[in-house]
Amino acid sequence: xxxxxxxxxxxxxxxxxxxxxxxxxxxxxxxxxxxxxxxxxxxxxxxxxxxxxxxxxxxxxxxxxxxxxxxxxxxxxxxxxxxxxxxxxxxxxxxxxxxxxxxxxxxxxxxxxxxxxxxxxxxxxxxxxxxxx
Amino acid sequence: xxxxxxxxxxxxxxxxxxxxxxxxxxxxxxxxxxxxxxxxxxxxxxxxxxxxxxxxxxxxxxxxxxxxxxxxxxxxxxxxxxxxxxxxxxxxxxxxxxxxxxxxxxxxxxxxxxxxxxxxxxxxxxxxxxxxxxxxxxxxxxxxxxxxxxxxxxxxxxxxxxxxxxxxxxxxxxxxxxxxxxxxxxxxxxxxxxxxxxxxxxxxxxxxxxxxxxxxxxxxxxxxxxxxxxxxxxxxxxxxx
Numbered sequence: 001x002x003x004x005x006x007x008x009x010x011x012x013x014x015x016x017x018x019x020x021x022x023x024x025x026x027x028x029x030x031x032x033x034x035x036x037x038x039x040x041x042x043x044x045x046x047x048x049x050x051x052x053x054x055x056x057x058x059x060x061x062x063x064x065x066x067x068x069x070x071x072x073x074x075x076x077x078x079x080x081x082x083x084x085x086x087x088x089x090x091x092x093x094x095x096x097x098x099x100x101x102x103x104x105x106x107x108x109x110x111x112x113x114x115x116x117x118x119x120x121x122x123x124x125x126x127x128x129x130x131x132x133x
Numbered sequence: 134x135x136x137x138x139x140x141x142x143x144x145x146x147x148x149x150x151x152x153x154x155x156x157x158x159x160x161x162x163x164x165x166x167x168x169x170x171x172x173x174x175x176x177x178x179x180x181x182x183x184x185x186x187x188x189x190x191x192x193x194x195x196x197x198x199x200x201x202x203x204x205x206x207x208x209x210x211x212x213x214x215x216x217x218x219x220x221x222x223x224x225x226x227x228x229x230x231x232x233x234x235x236x237x238x239x240x241x242x243x244x245x246x247x248x249x250x251x252x253x254x255x256x257x258x259x260x261x262x263x264x265x266x267x268x269x270x271x272x273x274x275x276x277x278x279x280x281x282x283x284x285x286x287x288x289x290x291x292x293x294x295x296x297x298x299x300x301x302x303x304x305x306x307x308x309x310x311x312x313x314x315x316x317x318x319x320x321x322x323x324x325x326x327x328x329x330x331x332x333x334x335x336x337x338x339x340x341x342x343x344x345x346x347x348x349x350x351x352x353x354x355x356x357x358x359x360x361x362x363x364x365x366x367x368x369x370x371x372x373x374x
Contacts, residue, residue, distance in 0.1 A: 018314070043273050
């Protein structure tokens with residue numbers, strides 16, 4: 001059974017799942033991700049509707065993104081027309097923005113390393129905060 | 134052979150009352166090491182000397198949630214035969230406790246006013262805990278419930294190190310293990326805790342407390358403001374085993 005990792009994107013940050021869970025297939029991983037999203041959304045304020053989970057296979061490839069807003073559509077009952085779609089779209093854009101910010105930070109970190117190396121100075125070669133998912 | 138008890142309820146009983154109870158007390162425990170959680174009979178009252186014992190509710194789907202817990206400051210279990218006692222009673226890591234069957238407790242309660250008062254106070258503290266856990270589970274997000282559980286458990290164990298895996302804590306909070314893993318990562322990032330393989334260490338208590346819901350402070354205030362049913366005679370007592 002392959003191991004899947006459920007990384008959380010929340011408030012512009014990436015919270016990594018270092019342990020992972022064995023899942024039979026994509027459907028099982030989706031069910032698991034839904035359960036985790038429901039745990040995190042229960043009794044929480046509206047901000048969690050903008051969170052998402054990125055499910056990554058043990059081989060490193062992304063299996064899927066689960067946007068909490070898509071699940072919340074089934075929980076919140078009646079909402080003004082278009083509200084769910086708007087929240088879901090905002091969640092997706094925030095994820096894209098967070099990805100772009102992480103990529104930019106990674107580029108800056110790599111540039112600093114290159115510059116330090118060129119000047120023959122000590123350099124930081126690893127920083128997990130800049131590692132993209 | 135005489136055994137000193139670290140349990141405050143037992144230690145504060147007057148010697149005559151302690152002597153009445155002593156023949157019914159049976160030492161039980163969980164030694165450090167095993168990962169399996171042994172289940173204790175639920176028709177007994179437990180007075181922990183060391184560690185924590187908890188009552189869990191179990192659903193037909195096999196899901197669990199913690200109802201109430203006790204460390205050496207109190208006791209856990211049905212004090213009267215009519216008290217509900219159908220939950221799972223499990224320890225959290227190593228445990229040393231005295232066990233007394235609820236049926237054997239009744240004649241002693243009739244004879245000992247001191248024990249009746251002490252156990253009435255314990256029963257009230259347990260009910261306050263159940264009430265607060267109901268509020269917390271029904272109204273608060275798991276992001277706040279996890280820090281609360283860590284602080285309260287550390288207080289009961291009187292230690293900043295809690296012997297618990299993320300799987301165990303997930304069973305106590307009634308959520309998925311991955312949910313606890315993600316929230317633990319968040320708490321580790323802010324330097325509040327360090328979660329090793331099977332133990333959590335609280336590194337910054339003030340930071341962790343700032344992440345809890347209001348339940349932790351409410352419960353602490355309510356328990357300390359209980360009516361003065363506590364015994365006035367506070368002394369350590371020896372128990373024959």
